[in-house]
Amino acid sequence: MFKLRAMQARDIPAVMSIQQESYAAEVLEDEAVIRTRLAACPQLAWVAEDAIGVCAYLFAYHSRVGKVTPLDGEFQHHAEANCLYLHDLAVSRRASGRGIGPALVRKNLEQARTQKLRYSALVSVQESEAFWSRLGYAAHTALEPAQISNLSSYQIPAVYMVRALH
Numbered sequence: 001m002f003k004l005r006a007m008q009a010r011d012i013p014a015v016m017s018i019q020q021e022s023y024a025a026e027v028l029e030d031e032a033v034i035r036t037r038l039a040a041c042p043q044l045a046w047v048a049e050d051a052i053g054v055c056a057y058l059f060a061y062h063s064r065v066g067k068v069t070p071l072d073g074e075f076q077h078h079a080e081a082n083c084l085y086l087h088d089l090a091v092s093r094r095a096s097g098r099g100i101g102p103a104l105v106r107k108n109l110e111q112a113r114t115q116k117l118r119y120s121a122l123v124s125v126q127e128s129e130a131f132w133s134r135l136g137y138a139a140h141t142a143l144e145p146a147q148i149s150n151l152s153s154y155q156i157p158a159v160y161m162v163r164a165l166h
């Protein structure tokens with residue numbers, strides 16, 4: 001059993017340790033960046049908690065479709081946002097395979113629909129493309145040069161993916 005709840009500043013140490021165990025060294029973001037992400041968009045930052053403690057997290061914000069957030073880049077707010085941008089989803093290894101990742105994504109997608117956003121997008125890394133395809137996302141390769149450059153900030157293979165929201 002697990003529950004989803006809004007992330008609090010006191011969850012950051014747990015978030016940092018899940019990030020550390022989930023990602024390659026090239027794509028780790030430091031604590032100051034992570035704290036800025038929570039402060040920028042607290043209503044879209046969620047954690048999952050089970051009997052042992054916080055076991056997964058998701059950061060997101062509102063962006064424009066076609067805009068790629070670089071690694072360590074700030075969440076830049078757009079006056080005409082049309083896209084829920086999922087920046088970072090990670091599930092602790094001890095809690096993987098229980099549907100917690102998809103539950104966090106669905107939670108944010110429900111919020112986005114009530115806010116009338118038309119798209120959701122993300123950067124897939126670490127061979128997670130098939131995971132995101134199951135959630136309705138598809139690779140979107142027609143990017144402007146500045147956005148291709150943002151994608152290369154990841155230094156490991158990274159694919160920008162988009163889905164429409166109905």
Ligand SMILES: CC(C)(COP(=O)(O)OP(=O)(O)OC[C@H]1O[C@@H](n2cnc3c(N)ncnc32)[C@H](O)[C@@H]1OP(=O)(O)O)[C@@H](O)C(=O)NCCC(=O)NCCS
Nearest residue numbers: 022089090091096097098099100101124125126128130131
């Ligand atoms: C990818 C990740 C978020 C999946 O979270 P999870 O809660 O363990 O997801 P689940 O295994 O319950 O996933 C649901 C389905 O996706 C499948 N799946 C999980 N990871 C997958 C992957 N990398 N590729 C393809 N399918 C995957 C599962 O088999 C499962 O299928 P089912 O519904 O038919 O049983 C998690 O493994 C993780 O945090 N990985 C490290 C960080 C990372 O790479 N995040 C994504 C960066 S964009």
